[in-house]
Amino acid sequence: VTRRADRVFFAGLVALLAALAVPPAAGQGRVFTAPYEFQTRHGTFRIPRAFAPIEEWKTMRVDPQATDYFLARLPADDVAARIEGFAPELNFFRQDVVVAVEALSDRRRKLVAAKPAELCWVAPHDTEPRSTPYDRCEYRLRTADELFAVKFWLNGDNRRHRAAVGQLIESLLMEWKAASPPPR
């Protein structure tokens, strides 16, 4: 029993050291599931992998990043499940909602306040040949505490859900924001 215990202990120790010393090659090895972390000037956000901005981030190692700018992506099916009438696919294109967040400095807060809250254009998706031109919009909002500026994008009829999507994003940001002081 003792030998087994020691074997477990030392094997675990060696494996741990080896794992820490040798990062797995890209496309191989470990699957990371812990939330990824952005350390902004106004606090840290820990974002579940389900909201990874690109697919690869769902399982790859993402070191905590000290930045005032970060992205998340709300999967179209998730948004459709939470907001009645939201179409997860339109014009042959998955309607994932991309969210860009900026932790505002004093200088940027003044600049962002002067920006338009909405910008729209008509276009298809250039990577989806079947898509046809339709209305596409970019929206800005600021969190109630005025510390963060948020941008998100909606297309076609989903633009009707701008307010609901905005509220969803704000509530998710509150969930993701860890109760921790700004990083040093």
Add this chain to the structure above:
Amino acid sequence: MTRRAEWAALCGSMLLAGLAVPLAADGNPVFTAPYEFQTRHGTFRIPRAFAPIEEWKTMRVDPQATDYFLARLPADDVAARIEGFAPELNFFRRAAATDVRRHARDGIASGGGPHEVHLVSELRMNLVVRSVSLCMLTVACSADSRPPKHELYEPVSAAGQRFLIPYEHALGGTSQYASAGSGFEESGDDSFLARFSAAWLAAHVEGFQPILNVAFQSVTAYVLVTPQGESPPLLAPGIVRDIWYGGYGWEQREITGEREPNTGLYIIKQIPSPLDRDFWSGVLAESLPIEGQPYPEDPPWAPFVCSHRPVLILPASQSYTRCKVWARADGRIAHSVSIAGENLRIRDAVMQAIGEEILRWRELAERQAREAPSDAPR
């Protein structure tokens, strides 16, 4: 991960390996944390009380990625929750318990004696104590009084001009420059590289889409500073207008007659890709120069060097156009980035935002030079 974080992870893990695994009276480690199954529909953390076999109640069970797992509800627990449920029927439970105990006894018999248990435990404690000491020493030594990273700047000089690059945009050292995907440029005495994340560009440029074609649309900017009295060139270094009159020959041009949908520019194929006939590298231009005539100068004929292909490391991506775009920030500074897909529509706005940011870095350095060091950005 930072060096400090890596040390903390290493130390913490070593500490956990030793301390978080208590020893039972017989010298076996006892694990009590719930064991974990990661399924396609979420993760289950199951308390040890519901271990499917008796050994799992105390042994190490690594998290398992599986869509199938077992648990066992102890008969007494079920009986306590469900009135009338019999915890023992037909001697069944007692027989199973007996069997498990016999295995446990066999395990003990095959191990070492009490003296060996004592020695090894001592060694483990020794290791743990050393790890803790090392950790404390390392953390104490690595603790610093640096400002938050958001207030850190990397000073850069190019052609006699100074810039303070915010941490957000610094590449972190020359070793990373090669992997920054910056194309043909390298930083030099008169140039430097800076990173603009997709999120930063989305925040600063109206209409910029941070994710296109399943990939981040971050860019690495090549910034060229010309000597006093000289203007930056009209084209990025390495790009020449003499694309037909030089190496390839006018007769080898292939004008498709198509326009790139995001820019409206003519597609002029030059170099078909050996990988796929639908991929190409070439140039886009608003018009074609006339053979044998000087290139137009007002406005100057300036082709965009572009490629049309997927993001090769991302299997889900589609072919889209990526172009090297060059712009002047002011009379001495020019910058170049690669812009892709639909963001090419707003390339001028992207270049303007990046140019203004670069000029701000120069202002920061000038302010630092003017003000007392204690008030200046660090």
